[in-house]
Amino acid sequence: MPDPISRREFAERLALAAAAPYVALDVPARSPSAVPPPLPTQQPEPSPLARALAEAIRLRYGDRLSGDDLKTITQGIEARLQGVERLYRVALTNGDEPDFVFSVYRGAD
């Protein structure tokens, strides 16, 4: 019997699997920080938000995507949304800036 996992771990693993198209792009077989156990065979029912976001994609690009494609995309969005919750559990202050750097441009005079 597999080890029980916490709700948080479950969400992280789902998110990693959903992010797999990107995170795992280079590490396809495994997740970035810890290897997830097998995903539940049954996909969670997409939330209304996931459906709404997928609908926006369908409205714009629906002519290119089959029903199965849209289902896959919707499930990916749902998993990503669950993972993103963890981003908001990390405490940040107003002074915690994004770690990209903008530098002002001044061309040759």
Place this chain on the structure above:
Amino acid sequence: MAGDLAFASIAELARLLRSRGTSATELAELFLERLERFGPRYNCLVTVTPERALAEAGRADRELAAGRIRGPLHGIPYGVKDLLAVRGYPTTWGAEPYRSQTFEEDATVVTRLGAAGAVLVGKLAMVELAGGMGYSQANASFTGPGKTPWNTDYWSGGSSSGPGAAVAAGLVPFAIGSETSGSILTPAAYCGITGLRPTYGLVSRHGAMALSWTMDKLGPMARSAEDSALVLAAIAGRDALDPSSVARGFRAPGPEPKGRRRFRIAVPRGVIDAVQGEVAENFTITLDVLRAIADIVPDVELPDLPFGVVGGTIIAAEGLSAFDDLIDGNRLKDLTAPEDRIGGYGALAILARDYLRALRVRRLMGRAYDELLKPFDAIATPTRTTVASPIDKSFRDAYPDVRGGVSLIGSSNVVGVPAISVPNGFGLAGLPTGVSLVARAFDEAQLVRIARAYQARTDWHTRRPEVA
């Protein structure tokens, strides 16, 4: 003799060049011939560059004859992953939509290697768009699935699949790969070579395909840590054409002084729990070897932060933007892997707030990671929890029983610190395994020292697959 030359180290080739035991032109011809003859066997070649190679080699020969030695790479052939721009040749990014793309200038890395006297002999295969659209199988490039020279039924790893296989098979002495989240370390492990992923910003990305502007790195893939250091020394440093590049160079470390203090190497808790059997065994033996030079500190706990979500969000958002033209032009459908043809659309649902949140959390992660690494010279893990997967299976289905272990590939890429992977044995189906060392930002020299000491005590990096 030719076979020996094909697998010789950079230092050995340099010695032969200086003693007139060979010439740069002979070496260029040898590796051009090997690339053309064996490259297709491993699906590792996109384009040979004979005109450029012979011109660079001729110049190197004239300079060497005149005693004008540019450095240890002078006259040494090499290949680049086909995401680096090279004037006069296609730069395909491994993807059908860009198959005839050309650029008017060389990538900075190519320019720097040229200035060091190295000789470009070929552009090497890669997973399409460096995997940016979500491939889940080896067959994700118009050149076909990359095959490891150790067993061509198995994958060479990605996304620097061509550099990995070409170095392992003796088709180039070294190559340049790129890594966003594992693309140097994974093929290094699967092909039994050494891969050095530098700190973000140490090597200019100018002229390289962008997948993630804040996570892409370029680095050497070679036969040994020593060779990797020689290459990194030639390509590192600030570049005005890449604002993310930093004003730090890199010097290949000299011989270890006598009486040098022992290294301190940490090992994460649970690092080999439920990984593939041979991977665990080889890692355990590796630690025993390292104990000769290092104190091993077991059961280190990694920061409890959502590295996966942060990395996934950043790469997805930046990758989507980087390939806007494919979405807008409806050209994703022309990619090789079916999953890549729809992989970009889901990222359209990432909110700007979430992307920025990920970037803000990453800054905290960088601090936490640095605190974790500070007491140690490196953290060691198996590079991968399994050997390479079969080319005819999806990654998910390759080794369904292997679900354990701890990999630092994702988290260390998120925070941009350096890592090196060196071969440490063989496992299932005669396939190589690797061990990775991760260090603090800009501590590449420390990684090279440890890896070099390990390779001085083992011979895994000198093993050769059957090629001829």
